[in-house]
Amino acid sequence: MKIKFIIGNLKYFNSYAFVYPIYQSLNIINESVNIKIEYSLDEKIYDLIFLDSKFFYDEFNNFNTSVIFGTLNKLRKKCRFLIYCDNEASLFINSEIYKYVDYYLKSKLPVDENYYNFQYYGLRSYTDFYHKKYQVKDDKINYSETISKNDQKKNILGWNNGICDYSLFSSVKRKIFSLTKFTKILKFDLKTNIKKINLSSRISQSYSRNTINFQRDFILKNFSKVTNTERVNKLKYFNELSQSYSSLSPFGWGEICYRDFEIFYNCSMLIKPSMSHIRTWPDYYRHEDTYLGFSWDFSNFEDILSKIDDKEYCLNIGRRGNNYFMKYFKEEGKILFSNYINNIFKKVLK
Numbered sequence: 001m002k003i004k005f006i007i008g009n010l011k012y013f014n015s016y017a018f019v020y021p022i023y024q025s026l027n028i029i030n031e032s033v034n035i036k037i038e039y040s041l042d043e044k045i046y047d048l049i050f051l052d053s054k055f056f057y058d059e060f061n062n063f064n065t066s067v068i069f070g071t072l073n074k075l076r077k078k079c080r081f082l083i084y085c086d087n088e089a090s091l092f093i094n095s096e097i098y099k100y101v102d103y104y105l106k107s108k109l110p111v112d113e114n115y116y117n118f119q120y121y122g123l124r125s126y127t128d129f130y131h132k133k134y135q136v137k138d139d140k141i142n143y144s145e146t147i148s149k150n151d152q153k154k155n156i157l158g159w160n161n162g163i164c165d166y167s168l169f170s171s172v173k174r175k176i177f178s179l180t181k182f183t184k185i186l187k188f189d190l191k192t193n194i195k196k197i198n199l200s201s202r203i204s205q206s207y208s209r210n211t212i213n214f215q216r217d218f219i220l221k222n223f224s225k226v227t228n229t230e231r232v233n234k235l236k237y238f239n240e241l242s243q244s245y246s247s248l249s250p251f252g253w254g255e256i257c258y259r260d261f262e263i264f265y266n267c268s269m270l271i272k273p274s275m276s277h278i279r280t281w282p283d284y285y286r287h288e289d290t291y292l293g294f295s296w297d298f299s300n301f302e303d304i305l306s307k308i309d310d311k312e313y314c315l316n317i318g319r320r321g322n323n324y325f326m327k328y329f330k331e332e333g334k335i336l337f338s339n340y341i342n343n344i345f346k347k348v349l350k
Contacts, residue, residue, distance in 0.1 A: 001277040002046045003345070004036045004079075008054030010178035013258070015054040017161035018107075023183050024163070024343070030342045041071070048348060049079040050105065053086045053094075061083045065096070072100035081348050085158060089254020090279045091115065091278070092123045092144055098151040103348055105158040108256065117145035125277060126251055127211035129296055156344060159282045163328045163337060166261040168238045169193075190326060191243035192267045193242040195315065199227045199308050200244035200268065202237055203259075207252065215273065216250050218298060223248060226305070232324045241266040246292075248272070256280065264290075264325035269318040271304060281340065282328060290321040 005022060008015040019037060022029075027292045029035060036046075051299065056068045076082045081102040086093065091110055093210050098104060110116070110125075120128035123144045130136045165173060167188045201223045207213050220229050232240070241247055241262060246269040249259040255278060274293035275285035286292045294304045307313055327333045 001048070001345070001349075002034050002036070002044075003048045003050070004038060004046045005050045005052070005056055006041065006058055006075075007037060007039050007052045009039065010174060010322050012054045012057060013174070014087045014161065015052050016174050016178075017051055017164040018054075018085060019158075020165070020186065021159060021163035021328070021334075021337045024186055024329070024342075025338045028334055029338045030345070033208070033342075033345065041075070044078070046079045048081050048083060048345065050076065050083045050085050051101075053084065053088065057310075069096075069100055072097070076100065076102075083156070083348060087158070087161065089252070089256060090124045091255075092120075093147060093149065093155075095147050096143045098147075098154060102154065103156050104151075104154045105156045105344070107158050107160045108278050109155060109157050111279055112278055116152055119143040119146060122209060122211040124211075124254075126255070126273070126296060127209070128216070130211050130214045133297060135215065136211050138209050138211050143259055156347060157279060157281060158344070159255055159337070159340065160282070161285075162256075162261050162264075162282055162284055162325065163257070163333070164261070166258065166265045168234065188329070190265070190267075190322075191242070193239070195243055195245050195268075195311070197240060197244040198246065198311075199223070200237075200240045200247040200263075201227045201229050202231050202240070203248060203250060204229045206253075212252065215296070219248065219250050222301065222305075226308070238262070238266065241268055244268045245318065246271055246308050246313050254285060260291075261325065264321045267318050267322040269314040270321055282336075283326070284321070284324060288317065290317065290324050292317060311346075 007019050010016045026035060059067045083103040083105050084097050084101040085105045087107045091108060121131040122128060122138055123142050165186065165188045173185050203216060204220060223229055234297055247263040249257050249263060249270060249272045251273055255275060260270055270291040272291060272293060273296055285291055292304060294300055
């Protein structure tokens with residue numbers, strides 16, 4: 001069976017995080033599968049083509065949909081099944097894509113099977129929540145589109161950005177890998193410092209959307225009382241993370257953030273808004289097991305703040321989160337990923 005993965009430019013971290021575990025597990029993925037990873041189109045015929053959404057980064061930015069849809073039409077003629085791979089941050093799905101592809105591989109899907117039957121202010125469930133509960137409004141009004149049941153059947157849960165290098169020099173290594181494709185550079189080691197800081201909360205950042213800023217503004221106002229929230233350079237940030245019992249990671253453009261995995265990597269307890277509405281793989285987000293989640297309406301916020309002082313509690317959750325994260329860079333995790341992606345192949349071909 002011939003399978004091609006068409007990947008966007010690796011300067012886009014989502015593309016790098018998407019393809020990282022494939023490179024890492026190539027030698028143990030089903031022997032009957034011939035996998036080709038490319039960054040351009042060709043004229044060959046394949047059984048399956050997986051297309052990274054970031055391949056169309058410039059076209060989406062320039063609203064050049066004719067090129068996007070034209071390319072999808074051509075690719076669909078060159079394979080038995082065309083799978084569009086959306087590794088973007090939120091649960092939002094580009095519904096226009098469905099009619100051009102056979103499957104839509106999404107790095108996260110909603111727990112509620114009726115989720116896509118409704119429209120969401122700001123294109124996200126949490127922006128819609130803050131709009132409805134607190135009357136927060138964006139300068140530009142956007143609602144997501146509902147998705148038909150038939151189109152929803154095309155959805156497949158892929159893998160999230162977590163199986164990737166989030167160490168201090170990961171961005172430099174990514175640039176080297178983009179030029180060389182030298183897979184040994186994908187390896188990294190765990191280095192931790194002695195914990196001595198209660199909380200790291202370097203989240204002072206402004207977004208162009210009020211519904212996204214709302215959560216961050218509330219957190220900044222409350223956490224600024226107990227820790228420094230101003231941003232620092234990456235070296236200082238990583239040094240602080242490695243010394244922190246707990247670290248905060250609010251939602252941004254999406255629920256899952258790079259910061260989550262930097263926190264897991266540094267063996268700190270991840271604190272973030274509840275992720276109970278999301279299905280994702282690997283399942284990094286297990287409340288009071290691998291992370292500590294708080295309600296979107298902040299109703300349990302005082303309780304969360306009180307737990308920051310319990311160092312043993314923070315250490316235990318931080319270690320479990322770190323162990324689960326690091327597992328996917330060992331032989332056990334590579335096998336888990338190869339089994340997972342082989343099951344996706346079977347699901348598509350059934």
